[in-house]
Amino acid sequence: MPKPDHHIFICMQKRPPGHPRGSCGERGSEAVFNAFSQQLIQRNLQNVALTQTGCLGPCQAGANVLVYPSGVMYGWVEPDDVPKIIEQHILGGEVYADKVAPAELW
Amino acid sequence: MPKPDHHIFICMQKRPPGHPRGSCGERGSEAVFNAFSQQLIQRNLQNVALTQTGCLGPCQAGANVLVYPSGVMYGWVEPDDVPKIIEQHILGGEVYADKVAPAELW
Numbered sequence: 525m526p527k528p529d530h531h532i533f534i535c536m537q538k539r540p541p542g543h544p545r546g547s548c549g550e551r552g553s554e555a556v557f558n559a560f561s562q563q564l565i566q567r568n569l570q571n572v573a574l575t576q577t578g579c580l581g582p583c584q585a586g587a588n589v590l591v592y593p594s595g596v597m598y599g600w601v602e603p604d605d606v607p608k609i610i611e612q613h614i615l616g617g618e619v620y621a622d623k624v625a626p627a628e629l630w
Numbered sequence: 631m632p633k634p635d636h637h638i639f640i641c642m643q644k645r646p647p648g649h650p651r652g653s654c655g656e657r658g659s660e661a662v663f664n665a666f667s668q669q670l671i672q673r674n675l676q677n678v679a680l681t682q683t684g685c686l687g688p689c690q691a692g693a694n695v696l697v698y699p700s701g702v703m704y705g706w707v708e709p710d711d712v713p714k715i716i717e718q719h720i721l722g723g724e725v726y727a728d729k730v731a732p733a734e735l736w
Contacts, residue, residue, distance in 0.1 A: 525736075526736065527703070531696075533681070533683070536684075573687070575639070575684060577639070578642075578682035578683070581679070592701070593699040593700075595633060597633070627632075630631075630633050
């Protein structure tokens with residue numbers, strides 16, 4: 525693809541049950557990834573890239589979603605947040621404030 | 631970590647031998663990742679994040695390395711390129727032109 529206008533990275537890290545850090549995988553990242561994938565297809569957003577990643581850092585705030593080039597990290601993301609992130613941030617150019625990770629995490 | 635000044639993403643995608651697209655894993659991405667990891671530690675670059683990813687797209691140009699927020703994709707990256715990307719791009723603020731992916735790929 526040509527260089528996208530927005531690049532959405534989703535942490536898919538998995539850790540064994542009971543691991544002290546937990547993981548985004550345990551916190552529903554696969555459903556979040558699928559929701560983004562579906563939104564991009566439904567809205568035909570060809571200028572937006574979507575990529576799975578390993579650990580992005582703030583495991584306690586998973587599922588983590590990081591958007592570049594704006595450099596905004598969203599935490600505790602659930603599938604219901606995905607249309608709002610798409611509408612407000614990707615299409616509207618305004619950060620979806622409800623789920624922005626706090627400054628101590630990013 | 632706090633929001634980094636540079637975020638380096640490395641495609642670690644693996645595919646079975648003989649797969650028509652090949653993969654960055656097959657093209658040495660693990661050694662490239664290790665080289666970046668070593669450089670960041672040796673130079674104590676705490677303002678640079680390093681993250682493994684799934685497929686970034688231009689498989690034929692692997693190993694692929696993507697740097698944000700500048701949005702520069704490097705292709706055909708080998709471990710020997712890593713100190714040059716660190717010095718020129720991350721520390722010097724100038725793209726390491728030798729391995730920038732061509733415009734038709736990114």
